[in-house]
Amino acid sequence: MKSLAESAQRLTGQPMFQMLARVQELQKQGRQIIRFEIGDTTFGAHKHIVEATKRALDEGQTLYANSQGLISLRSAIADHVKETQGWRPSEEQIVVMPANAVIDAVIRCVVNPGEAVVMPDPGFPTYRAVTNYVGLREQFYGQIDKLADAVTEETRLLIVNSPNNPTGMVLSEEEARAVYEIADKYDVYLLSDEIYSRLVYEGRHNSPAVYDRCRERTIILNGFSKGYAMSGWRLGYAIGPVEVIKKMTLLFETMFSCLPPFIQQAGIAALTERQDVIEEYKERLRRSRDIMVDMLNEVPGVACEVPAGAIYVFADIKGTGLTAREFADRALSKAGVAVLPGSNFGPNGEGYVRLCFARDPKLIKRGGLALKREFSKIGAVV
Amino acid sequence: MKSLAESAQRLTGQPMFQMLARVQELQKQGRQIIRFEIGDTTFGAHKHIVEATKRALDEGQTLYANSQGLISLRSAIADHVKETQGWRPSEEQIVVMPANAVIDAVIRCVVNPGEAVVMPDPGFPTYRAVTNYVGLREQFYGQIDKLADAVTEETRLLIVNSPNNPTGMVLSEEEARAVYEIADKYDVYLLSDEIYSRLVYEGRHNSPAVYDRCRERTIILNGFSKGYAMSGWRLGYAIGPVEVIKKMTLLFETMFSCLPPFIQQAGIAALTERQDVIEEYKERLRRSRDIMVDMLNEVPGVACEVPAGAIYVFADIKGTGLTAREFADRALSKAGVAVLPGSNFGPNGEGYVRLCFARDPKLIKRGGLALKREFSKIGAVV
Helix, strand or coil, rough: CCCCHHHCCCCCCCCHHHHHHHHHHHHCCCCEEEEECCCCCCCCCCCHHHHHHHHHHHHHCCCCCCCCHHHHHHHHHHHHHHHHHCCCCCHEEEECCCCCCCHHHHHHHCCCCCCCCEECCCHHHHHHHHHHCCCCCEECCCCCHHHHHHHCEEEEEEEEEECCCCCCCCCCCCHHHHHHHHHHHHEEEEEEECCCCEEECCCCCCCCCCCCCCCCCCCEEECCCCCCHHHHHHHEEEEECCEEEEEEEHHHHHHCCCCCCHHHHHHHHHCCCCHHHHHHHHHHHHHHHHHHHHHHCCCCCEECCCCCCCCCEHHHHHHHHCHHHHHHHHHHHHEEEEEEEHHCHHHCCCCCCEEEECHHHHHHHHHHHHHHHHHHCCCCCC | CCCCCHHHCCCCCCHHHHHHHHHHHHHHCCCCEEEECCCCCCCCCHHHHHHHHHHHHHCCCCCCCCCCHHHHHHHHHHHHHHHHHHHCCCHHHEEECCCHHHHHHHHHHHCCCCCCEEEEECCCCHHHHHHHCCCEEEEEEEEEEHHHHHHHCCEEEEHHHHHHHCCCCCHHHHHHHHHHHHHHHHHCEEEECCCCCEEEEECCCCHHHHHHHHHHHEEEEEECCCCCCHHHHCCEEEECCCCHHHHHHHHHHHCEEEEEEEEEEEEEEEEECCCCCHHHHHHHHHHHHHHHHHHHHHHCECCCCCEECCCCCEEEEEECCCCCHHHHHHHHHCCEECCCCCHHHHHHHEEEEECCCCCHHHHHHHHHHHHHHHCCCCCCCC
């Protein structure tokens, strides 16, 4: 009688966190590891955000709060959308929850078993992890101009992610409009994962949400982990049609009750205080990006382009003759450098590895040299 | 094509958080409301826990962490179980996540659609909220000695909750053993929700987990919200068989990545520092409980017993001739006192209302007088 649920057998989690656990295990054994595997930063959180969190703790903002999110935070988020996208959602269109929980909640609130989700390949692994355990059909697109080809009668939801993790691709205005028009034409929901929207280095962020202002079908995912170096706060949000947001709130309330109010105060500080640090932070990231691209292009058999957005270099390692996993395993065990195999991001990611460049330049240089030294032993095979 | 998922239509959330939102709305309109509806406390969190959180923030513990929980926190939890129950789980048997997420994860990891969960009525609403949206069968028991009668061939999981929310019932050692033996006899999983285990005022906490030490079928749910006045931290944990904990970790990793490390440090402080405050806090709660019971018994048509555990009085209001909802609505709108209808906790809760007594005695007296004044207008009908 006693056995695990069938859906539990299909759980895969997040490969970057499994790599994190493996790296921390090696570190505990005394190994020095240069860590490029996970999407957080060595730069540390901005001081005014830490102080806002501490102030809220001192003020006793430590009790249960509104499940949908503090009205003051939702209001600050609405103002932020107005400022960055030119339209203002209502507070009822917003729910505050971790960004990964948004992916899970959107998919579970709008897609039935047997129906399908269209998603990028390579793409963020949680999209696939959720459709997989819930038992949904998956449809993939590579380049954004192939998105429409992936849509079928079974499609209920499209996912786009600009800037993209892991490739750094950024939608042009025409592409963002085309994406919205496809969703409109097929009358499906559209999840626009904009978690890296503040981190566009060339050009600007274009959101497909501007066309329906999240009233009809578009759901924006955003959060504080990446643009504000707040990965450890686990604070994100969704903006969408009121009936979808209501259901997502009920799901979040069931599983989590609410987010800590002192954590939500950190979000208010991020959106309203010291906006000068954002550009400064982006400049630091841009410098780190350029250094990492240069270093990697010196590794025999490795080639990479300069990503337009996000915080990752997605390096082509096919020239080494290794698979993505072989490359990542060798990088970790021999060079002491943690990178993620591109195959973690879907079949199209085979032949690539992902490295997070939100790191101190010195660390990037050390890691780059270690990789160069190790992979010079085999040399480029093509 | 575009419509919400079927399961989303079945979401009900947590009635206490919906009441919280309603109360905060009234407060924003300038109404004075005496709040007994939600299970947190006016006493405030212990200072050393706030300080530990702030220290971790200052130390930069603000990045991603192990999805299963910091090993140092899991180790402190294992020591705590050893101290309170006489056996020590391994760190692999523990996953750190919010307590409501534990309920959701246990149910989804061990029960398939079409199978059934046995749960208390009256009982904590999240049990039913989860089985309902997942599409599982529900089987209820009133008194604990009727638990075996609820079990059928379809049963996959039993839920017990001692001390019980909302009734305050505490399992005797014999009852805890009988519960374990029923789970063993029918070879089903057993979720022992022990979130109020530190708050037993008469007798002691008895866990059915001592019989298999969470190796075979028992999963303990516990957390910091209640025993340590840390509701706003959203920190809890599960202890169970390694194969179940692994799946729960993957599910949590998919949805939340990890809990903030600075929040986990607060849990370590709660378990290892200033243990003297626990007894002190319990004594304050005991005094508040006794005052609330006395006050309520003076309200015409209301009768209540002294609960042995947890932080709620579950008052019989049948003598007023009102339904639970009518009583709660009238208490809020006319007396300015927020209570929860017992019917929120299941059909057996009809005729009762739940009040949280983790409040300052002055507030309890004011609330009690307001209720007495209002319900004296109708008087006891039976």
